[in-house]
Amino acid sequence: MNKLVLQDNTNIQDAISLLDKNGKGALAVVDLDNQLIGLITDGDIRKAFLNNNFNLNSIINNNPHKMSISSSKSQIVAQLKKIHRRHMPLVNNNNEFEKLYSLDEEEFNLKSNWVVIMAGGLGKRLKELTKDTPKPMLKIGKKPILEHIVEQFISFGFTKFILCVNYKSELIKNHFKNGEEFGVEIVYIEEKTKLGTGGALSLLNMQIKDPFFIINGDILTNINFNDLLNYHNKNNSDATMCIKKDLFQIPYGVVEKSSDNIFLNLVEKPQYTIFFNAGVYILNPETISFIPHNVYFDLPNLFQILNKNQKKCITYEIEDYWIDIGKKEDYLKANEFISSL
Known part of the structure; x- marks a missing residue:
């Protein structure tokens, strides 16, 4: 439930449904080969509704920060705090999505x-x-x-x-x-x-x-x-x-x-x-x-x-x-x- 597989018929309702189910406030967006292509957050959805924009492709962040699945927890936490983000997609050496790390319980102040x-x-x-x-x-x-x-x-x-x-x-x-x-x-x-x-x-x-x-x-x-x-x-x-x-x-x-x-x-x-x-x-x-x-x-x-x-x-x-x-x-x-x- 941490990822949204982007297909021709995938729409914003699919993203909202998955976001509601996983409760993390973010989804990694992947293609059919599980290649990471973006990130979408509940904040992105709120902005879309405020702007009356329901085009899923325009809502997705196609250039998210990402890190290797081999990164330690402390490295991931430090990077998230540094860039002031809550979510970090983790990928393998082939850019295949492995996990979405969420900084829900950590303080942001460096x-x-x-x-x-x-x-x-x-x-x-x-x-x-x-x-x-x-x-x-x-x-x-x-x-x-x-x-x-x-x-x-x-x-x-x-x-x-x-x-x-x-x-x-x-x-x-x-x-x-x-x-x-x-x-x-x-x-x-x-x-x-x-x-x-x-x-x-x-x-x-x-x-x-x-x-x-x-x-x-x-x-x-x-x-x-x-x-x-x-x-x-x-x-x-x-x-x-x-x-x-x-x-x-x-x-x-x-x-x-x-x-x-x-x-x-x-x-x-x-x-x-x-x-x-x-x-x-x-x-x-x-x-x-x-x-x-x-x-x-x-x-x-x-x-x-x-x-x-x-x-x-x-x-x-x-x-x-x-x-x-x-x-x-x-x-x-x-x-x-x-x-x-």
Whole structure:
């Protein structure tokens, strides 16, 4: 019921009947060979009646936006939001109609916030896996880590990306290009030398007006980025660092003693709760001025500098799925997680 087969005797009543039955507000229009030739919406029908025009061929949009059936949901959603449309016909390589995707439950507003992804790492701990491939381009399932990160942000309406690249950057650039294929905007910062997890921000040559995200290019997480941004704004924060809770167990009996060496107590293999830096941040644009220009600089150091300058720095605990793909066992775990979905 998502398509109208256009024949010599097909009329506007046929279109209205199918639109009424499918309830999606749109129909793909195909020929007898199932070739996509157009799109018709309930809005097109209303306009036709207002103009007293009942010629079906003149009502059909013969040049609709369309995408490949192999496109991911996040890519389709991002493109629909970008062109401010609700419906996207999906076709195969032969232009045969496969499916009509409808953006009924999604918000249309695109976020203005930029997302900076630190994708210049060597991945030395992954050894042979990163010999010919930059770590962010290692595949988790069928897609590179970096593509998973981009799609996660897209799903929350963030479509403006800055990729900071260094090691084998051409592989990243060739995959993502300017982002158009993913329905997003992508610009690149090329690090001529290694600049750590924050130094590349000093090379920004564009004006950023809103709080922006920074995420390491080897992080996979299911965090709700809208919730994180709202938390940052609600707390009037200058810089927000995401943290993750972990339990650390000391494998020995811990002895408590006085300053004059009197035995007080012994706790066998105690557990302590710690919080570690999760490699996801939000910064206000003015914090960039505290980053030294074009030198190696790790982003956690910025929080210490901001604290000394009486800027408000807060933390946000991640309780969702999170993994840092730093070692081979992490890479294998991430693949297991993706394959279980």
